[in-house]
Amino acid sequence: MNVKESGASLLKIATTQKAFIAIVIMLVGMLFSHSGFYTAYNLLDMLNSTSILLILAFGVTLTIVSGGCDLSIGGTLVVSGIVAVKLLNVMPMWPAMLIAVAIGAAVGFLNGFLAVHQKTEPFIITLGTGLLLVGIAQQLTDAHPIPATNPDFMNIGNGDFYGVPYLVIIMAVCFVASYVLMRFTAFGRNLYAIGGDYEVARYSGINVIRTKWLAFVISGAAAGLAGVLLSSKLNTGSAVYGETTALVVNCGVVVGGTSFAGGIGGIPQSALGLLVFGLLDNAMNMLDITSYFQVLLKGAAIVAIIWLDCFNQKRKREAV
Amino acid sequence: MIKAEMNTGLGAPASKAIGPDAPRRSLQGVVTFLKEYLVLIMIALLVGITAVVEPKFMDAANLINIERQLGPLMMVSLGMTFVIIGGFIDLSVTGTVNLVAVVTISLIQPLGQVSALFVGLGLGIVCGGLNAVLILSSGAVTQAEALFLTFGMSTVYSALALLYSHGSTMHFWDMSASKTLFETIGSGKLGPFSVSFVIFLVCLALLWAFQEKTVEGRFIRLTGGNKTAARLAGVNIARSIVVIYILCGFMTAVGSIVLFSRITTAAPTIGLGFETNAILAVVVGGTTLLGGKGSVLRTVMGVLLVTLMSNCLDLINVSTYLQVAVKGAILVLAIWLDNRKQA
Numbered sequence: 007m008n009v010k011e012s013g014a015s016l017l018k019i020a021t022t023q024k025a026f027i028a029i030v031i032m033l034v035g036m037l038f039s040h041s042g043f044y045t046a047y048n049l050l051d052m053l054n055s056t057s058i059l060l061i062l063a064f065g066v067t068l069t070i071v072s073g074g075c076d077l078s079i080g081g082t083l084v085v086s087g088i089v090a091v092k093l094l095n096v097m098p099m100w101p102a103m104l105i106a107v108a109i110g111a112a113v114g115f116l117n118g119f120l121a122v123h124q125k126t127e128p129f130i131i132t133l134g135t136g137l138l139l140v141g142i143a144q145q146l147t148d149a150h151p152i153p154a155t156n157p158d159f160m161n162i163g164n165g166d167f168y169g170v171p172y173l174v175i176i177m178a179v180c181f182v183a184s185y186v187l188m189r190f191t192a193f194g195r196n197l198y199a200i201g202g203d204y205e206v207a208r209y210s211g212i213n214v215i216r217t218k219w220l221a222f223v224i225s226g227a228a229a230g231l232a233g234v235l236l237s238s239k240l241n242t243g244s245a246v247y248g249e250t251t252a253l254v255v256n257c258g259v260v261v262g263g264t265s266f267a268g269g270i271g272g273i274p275q276s277a278l279g280l281l282v283f284g285l286l287d288n289a290m291n292m293l294d295i296t297s298y299f300q301v302l303l304k305g306a307a308i309v310a311i312i313w314l315d316c317f318n319q320k321r322k323r324e325a326v
Numbered sequence: 327m328i329k330a331e332m333n334t335g336l337g338a339p340a341s342k343a344i345g346p347d348a349p350r351r352s353l354q355g356v357v358t359f360l361k362e363y364l365v366l367i368m369i370a371l372l373v374g375i376t377a378v379v380e381p382k383f384m385d386a387a388n389l390i391n392i393e394r395q396l397g398p399l400m401m402v403s404l405g406m407t408f409v410i411i412g413g414f415i416d417l418s419v420t421g422t423v424n425l426v427a428v429v430t431i432s433l434i435q436p437l438g439q440v441s442a443l444f445v446g447l448g449l450g451i452v453c454g455g456l457n458a459v460l461i462l463s464s465g466a467v468t469q470a471e472a473l474f475l476t477f478g479m480s481t482v483y484s485a486l487a488l489l490y491s492h493g494s495t496m497h498f499w500d501m502s503a504s505k506t507l508f509e510t511i512g513s514g515k516l517g518p519f520s521v522s523f524v525i526f527l528v529c530l531a532l533l534w535a536f537q538e539k540t541v542e543g544r545f546i547r548l549t550g551g552n553k554t555a556a557r558l559a560g561v562n563i564a565r566s567i568v569v570i571y572i573l574c575g576f577m578t579a580v581g582s583i584v585l586f587s588r589i590t591t592a593a594p595t596i597g598l599g600f601e602t603n604a605i606l607a608v609v610v611g612g613t614t615l616l617g618g619k620g621s622v623l624r625t626v627m628g629v630l631l632v633t634l635m636s637n638c639l640d641l642i643n644v645s646t647y648l649q650v651a652v653k654g655a656i657l658v659l660a661i662w663l664d665n666r667k668q669a
Binding site for chain 2: 075120124125126127129130131133134135136137138139140141142144145148149250253256257260266298299301302304305306308309312313314315316317319320323
């Protein structure tokens with residue numbers, strides 16, 4: 007939807023995408039399913055429920071393009087959401103939401119310190135911080151969902167503006183902001199340079215540590231925002247969404263064509279990649295596939311996608 | 327790199343030992359030792375404090391309990407050690423534990439216990455082999471690629487376990503067939519030790535011999551140290567990858583069987599958290615995630631302390647949820663320190 011707005015250049019990216027092909031195949035396949043898939047309500051609902059994942063993905067794309075990765079977003083998501091719900095009881099809505107987003111940014115700052123400044127392996131270290139945060143989230147809620155009490159807060163995640171849900175609007179704003187950041191600013195270009203070759207970027211005079219660190223902070227802040235929106239949508243703070251969200255989002259970004267090797271990809275690609283997962287979820291529900299089988303299909307999809315990404319990397323290495 | 331790194335002594339570096347004044351030298355030795363084993367020392371302190379604060383910790387009943395709890399995590403971590411020494415990682419152990427547990431327990435009735443045991447162990451090898459095939463065929467060389475591939479496989483194995491068992495938990499007491507073999511593994515005694523502990527000792531001895539005394543064990547270290555150098559030196563990297571993943575799958579299956587035998591039930595979610603606990607134990611023990619260095623003996627120490635820590639936190643009434651957070655914090659700390667040490 008947003009892809010169309012941004013003109014023909016984006017359409018060109020889209021047509022050379024395997025994620026785009028996957029989406030087309032699914033859309034065509036659903037034509038024959040005789041389900042309620044092709045209704046405006048369902049499609050908007052699909053976009054609405056994918057919005058939160060998309061916001062997460064925009065942040066993660068920054069870290070992956072710069073050659074890192076952020077697996078702690080699942081933990082950040084739930085901790086920020088729970089903190090927002092808890093703070094609603096003691097302060098007005100906006101400061102509570104701001105603090106929750108700031109917590110996300112702080113987590114990103116910590117990840118950046120460990121993964122960029124201290125040069126630990128980002129995949130493992132963010133898996134560790136993610137585990138830490140999920141533990142904190144469970145402790146904060148005693149592993150039970152806690153209800154939010156403010157109707158205004160609930161309205162953000164469930165209200166709409168002339169039929170378009172607020173979540174979709176917020177997602178679109180994030181999309182445009184991160185797209186501009188990646189495409190038209192020195193910071194964005196530096197991220198690509200760092201992901202392409204860290205040492206070359208360093209010798210070119212880019213402040214590699216600060217730039218990459220900032221990517222982690224933005225990723226954390228995006229996860230914080232997504233957490234607030236998730237809590238608002240469900241009107242509860244809960245720790246259960248922290249388990250696999252991070253890996254699904256990271257895989258979705260890779261589906262879009264942003265490779266773990268760094269230096270290639272972008273925001274529109276990630277949006278397409280995540281839409282594959284959103285569409286897959288929605289289609290499987292529409293086809294009444296049992297939940298265990300859904301898990302199996304999703305796992306198989308993840309393996310197939312990562313396998314293809316690794317295989318492309320290998321071919322590229324051998325071509326050199 | 328090939329030389330065995332044992333946790334025998336103070337890790338005083340030989341190059342620094344030429345200094346003129348002995349006190350400074352020994353101070354450096356102490357600092358190096360602290361750096362090397364900081365996480366271990368912290369956990370040991372925690373255990374020590376708990377033993378004083380909570381006398382129940384030293385009760386015979388509690389110690390026997392710990393001895394029996396060790397088994398499953400120990401087996402999985404021993405297998406994981408080789409994967410990490412080889413420079414890869416395996417997140418699929420959770421799925422493998424789930425799948426092996428539900429399949430094995432369901433086969434006791436139709437096939438008999440001995441066949442069920444062998445099918446379970448074989449299934450572990452198949453799961454590990456499948457991981458290796460995926461990694462080899464896609465040409466994955468980095469830890470990150472292996473991490474995502476095995477995570478995906480973990481989801482697949484767990485989903486298969488759920489589909490196979492229809493999400494239900496199976497119990498020993500529902501079965502009329504003889505299951506003495508599993509009951510022995512789970513709660514039998516051999517002299518002063520439990521059978522699961524003896525199984526662990528046997529596995530440890532075999533794996534240590536494999537690591538130290540066989541060419542294949544050395545090849546795994548070389549692969550983990552530097553893949554290109556290893557290949558140029560004539561090491562068959564593909565074979566090393568197959569060996570480490572099959573070994574990990576097999577040991578995970580052993581761990582799964584010991585686990586469900588002890589608790590006499592198998593749920594399709596029985597393996598939850600095993601991957602992070604095993605990685606935690608391996609890293610805390612001192613095997614570096616960079617690959618090439620490490621030992622099963624270090625892992626034994628890591629598992630011992632992680633299990634003792636869980637037990638201590640239980641005794642001083644720290645909630646399960648906070649324990650997850652503590653483990654996450656220790657994992658982050660251990661990786662960070664390990665990275666500083668290697669740099």
